[in-house]
Amino acid sequence: MAPVQSKVLQNDQLWLNLFSTFFKNSKKTIFGGSLLLVILYLVKRRLRGTAPQDAQSQKEHFKKGKGNVDSVFFLRIIKLLKIVFPTWKCSAMADIILLTIFLVFRTYLSIWVAGANGRIVKAIIKLDFKVFLKRILELGMIAIPASFVNSFLEYLNKKLAIYFRSKLTSHLTEIYLKDMIFYQLTNLDNRVENPDQRMTADIEKWANSLSLIYSNFTKPVLDILLFSKKLAELVGWMGPTFVVAWYFFSGLVIKMVSPAFGKLTAQAQKLEGEYRACHTSLSHHAEEIAFFKGTSWEKARILSSFNDLITHTEKIMSKRLFMGTFDSLLVKYGAVIIGYAVVGLPVFGPGSQEYLKKIGNDPSAITRDYVRNSSLLINLAKAIGRLVISYKEIQQLAGYTTIVAEISNSLEDLNQGKYQRNLISGSEVYGESVSHIGGSIINLQQGERDSTKDYIQFVDLPIVTPNGDKLVKPMNITIKPGMNVVISGPNGCGKSSLFRILGELWPLFEGKLVCPPSDKLFYIPQRPYLPRGTLRDQIIYPHSKLTMLRKKITDQHLLQLLATVQLSYIADKPGGLDRVEDWSNILAGGEKQGIAMARLFYHRPLFAILDECTSAVSLEIEALLYSHCKLLGITLFTVSHRLSLFKYHEYILRFDGKGKWEFEPFLKEPREINFEIKKEENQKEEVANPQ
Numbered sequence: 001m002a003p004v005q006s007k008v009l010q011n012d013q014l015w016l017n018l019f020s021t022f023f024k025n026s027k028k029t030i031f032g033g034s035l036l037l038v039i040l041y042l043v044k045r046r047l048r049g050t051a052p053q054d055a056q057s058q059k060e061h062f063k064k065g066k067g068n069v070d071s072v073f074f075l076r077i078i079k080l081l082k083i084v085f086p087t088w089k090c091s092a093m094a095d096i097i098l099l100t101i102f103l104v105f106r107t108y109l110s111i112w113v114a115g116a117n118g119r120i121v122k123a124i125i126k127l128d129f130k131v132f133l134k135r136i137l138e139l140g141m142i143a144i145p146a147s148f149v150n151s152f153l154e155y156l157n158k159k160l161a162i163y164f165r166s167k168l169t170s171h172l173t174e175i176y177l178k179d180m181i182f183y184q185l186t187n188l189d190n191r192v193e194n195p196d197q198r199m200t201a202d203i204e205k206w207a208n209s210l211s212l213i214y215s216n217f218t219k220p221v222l223d224i225l226l227f228s229k230k231l232a233e234l235v236g237w238m239g240p241t242f243v244v245a246w247y248f249f250s251g252l253v254i255k256m257v258s259p260a261f262g263k264l265t266a267q268a269q270k271l272e273g274e275y276r277a278c279h280t281s282l283s284h285h286a287e288e289i290a291f292f293k294g295t296s297w298e299k300a301r302i303l304s305s306f307n308d309l310i311t312h313t314e315k316i317m318s319k320r321l322f323m324g325t326f327d328s329l330l331v332k333y334g335a336v337i338i339g340y341a342v343v344g345l346p347v348f349g350p351g352s353q354e355y356l357k358k359i360g361n362d363p364s365a366i367t368r369d370y371v372r373n374s375s376l377l378i379n380l381a382k383a384i385g386r387l388v389i390s391y392k393e394i395q396q397l398a399g400y401t402t403i404v405a406e407i408s409n410s411l412e413d414l415n416q417g418k419y420q421r422n423l424i425s426g427s428e429v430y431g432e433s434v435s436h437i438g439g440s441i442i443n444l445q446q447g448e449r450d451s452t453k454d455y456i457q458f459v460d461l462p463i464v465t466p467n468g469d470k471l472v473k474p475m476n477i478t479i480k481p482g483m484n485v486v487i488s489g490p491n492g493c494g495k496s497s498l499f500r501i502l503g504e505l506w507p508l509f510e511g512k513l514v515c516p517p518s519d520k521l522f523y524i525p526q527r528p529y530l531p532r533g534t535l536r537d538q539i540i541y542p543h544s545k546l547t548m549l550r551k552k553i554t555d556q557h558l559l560q561l562l563a564t565v566q567l568s569y570i571a572d573k574p575g576g577l578d579r580v581e582d583w584s585n586i587l588a589g590g591e592k593q594g595i596a597m598a599r600l601f602y603h604r605p606l607f608a609i610l611d612e613c614t615s616a617v618s619l620e621i622e623a624l625l626y627s628h629c630k631l632l633g634i635t636l637f638t639v640s641h642r643l644s645l646f647k648y649h650e651y652i653l654r655f656d657g658k659g660k661w662e663f664e665p666f667l668k669e670p671r672e673i674n675f676e677i678k679k680e681e682n683q684k685e686e687v688a689n690p691q
């Protein structure tokens with residue numbers, strides 16, 4: 001028989017002896033039995049704890065894709081990896097190769113340090129000061145590259161995390177800010193809440209988690225291979241095999257008893273997003289809340305959201321406490337016991353005679369080998385331990401992957417013209433209560449859109465909300481330049497919704513819409529958007545100064561526009577048009593609407609959609625603004641309850657709030673038309689002046 005084979009057989013015999021001695025010893029039998037019982041109890045508890053109670057919970061239990069490490073997670077992570085690694089030649093590949101080389105290098109350094117430790121101890125036992133100093137110096141020399149390798153590995157990990165974050169952020173931002181997708185994500189699709197949190201903090205956490213997973217997996221795997229090889233050379237293959245088998249068993253048990261940390265992490269991220277959204281809403285609507293004295297309501301809402309987050313975090317912590325105890329029991333202390341058995345092999349094992357003869361019974365050599373072997377074993381144990389425990393990290397990655405994949409999928413669907421939402425059943429019902437049916441994928445373009453040069457046409461076009469609620473029956477209307485139209489009807493009848501369909505924000509469920517390209521239509525809402533920037537930016541938005549100059553428009557023109565809307569005094573302050581302010585907070589409601597009208601005059605579109613956009617300005621200025629629109633030849637599409645505005649329009653589109661519509665020219669004086677709003681005004685007057 002070959003000497004190596006005989007050595008392996010001898011080792012096998014030794015392990016059998018070790019086991020039988022272990023179980024013959026009553027104290028050890030009690031310990032081993034107790035350990036086994038604890039494991040069995042915990043496995044049983046875990047299985048019972050997660051066992052479904054009824055059919056519904058059984059469905060929930062096996063629901064996939066909720067943050068668990070399952071097939072859905074693997075499909076999702078592969079899809080996301082394709083985004084961050086579009087080709088094999090991408091820049092991160094070089095970093096990953098470098099990272100792998102340095103990980104191997106670090107493992108070899110650890111093997112060398114284990115040997116050096118042994119040699120130092122041998123010199124101490126031999127009382128040889130010169131050799132001792134030499135060995136210390138050797139160790140000191142290796143400390144320099146070792147320290148560099150460690151910090152370089154950390155640097156590479158962070159670099160990869162930044163790379164993953166940038167790649168995914170730019171990919172998703174590209175879609176998010178394409179056309180109207182950012183609007184549709186929150187207003188049409190109801191899969192993703194708080195996209196701000198997902199696009200920022202959640203992507204960062206996913207990227208960090210992914211970059212660590214590579215090191216936390218590759219390093220232990222490399223360590224296990226290299227340390228096992230070295231250890232096998234010194235104590236035979238049985239030693240590392242038994243250590244690996246122990247950890248394999250521990251890993252299986254841990255997987256069985258481990259709670260679904262991925263799902264818990266995904267839930268924690270959602271709660272974090274909700275808590276943040278409460279604060280965002282408070283600062284956004286600070287003035288309204290302050291006027292309403294709504295602090296106690298807001299406080300209750302914020303604290304309740306924070307409480308949910310903390311309760312959930314504590315739940316995760318207590319589950320981690322349980323798992324931490326379990327991990328230590330199996331991975332740390334259990335492994336130490338196995339480790340001692342392995343380092344005792346050379347002296348007490350079957351090859352001990354041969355070994356002792358080889359080193360001439362020198363205690364210093366035995367100590368050297370013991371220190372070296374135990375050092376290798378500790379490293380091997382640590383590596384396997386890290387691999388076993390990294391299951392938790394994968395669960396965490398699964399949680400972040402769920403969160404990121406949800407927004408990625410929704411964005412992709414919207415990019416392909418689809419969105420998911422709870423639809424309302426009973427498609428022929430107008431304005432009556434109807435029941436909801438489950439989430440469905442809906443096509444944004446079911447109707448037909450066509451482009452023209454200069455007119456707007458609705459052909460059998462109904463007004464339908466994104467969840468299928470039909471507000472207005474199909475309309476057939478053509479609006480040519482110069483046909484100024486006022487839209488009237490009760491609240492919630494679909495006036496603004498018509499503009500949302502016109503602006504391609506909402507889906508076109510049926511019929512046909514013919515309209516000029518978007519640069520010929522301009523929309524001004526009641527509360528205009530004023531971005532952070534210069535006063536000039538407020539007027540020319542969304543143009544840049546460069547675009548403005550290319551259009552041969554000067555600052556002088558802009559000052560004239562401000563004069564037209566009676567707001568010259570804003571530009572008179574220091575800084576003039578270059579003044580930067582938080583305009584939406586420092587301007588009054590009427591001033592904001594004036595700036596928005598100046599913006600309309602700057603863009604001078606063919607059609608202007610004015611949605612109660614002069615409600616805060618005085619009647620005189622409003623008259624001035626509308627006269628100027630007519631002077632510039634802008635055709636108006638106005639929603640307003642102010643009768644004084646009707647004279648600037650030739651047509652009226654009336655909705656009755658029950659699905660009916662009427663489109664006709666103004667034949668009568670506006671004040672004679674019997675609008676609901678007028679009736680209400682009259683009633684108010686009667687109450688005020690009861691004669």
Ligand SMILES: Nc1ncnc2c1ncn2[C@@H]1O[C@H](COP(=O)(O)OP(=O)(O)OP(=O)(O)O)[C@@H](O)[C@H]1O
Binds near residue numbers: 187491493494496497
């Ligand atoms: N994103 C959305 N998803 C589903 N339904 C919506 C959405 N936005 C608005 N709605 C619904 O559409 C209906 C019509 O809203 P719209 O804003 O068009 O009313 P309006 O006629 O302009 O009313 P008002 O005069 O009060 O401004 C309302 O019942 C509203 O709840």
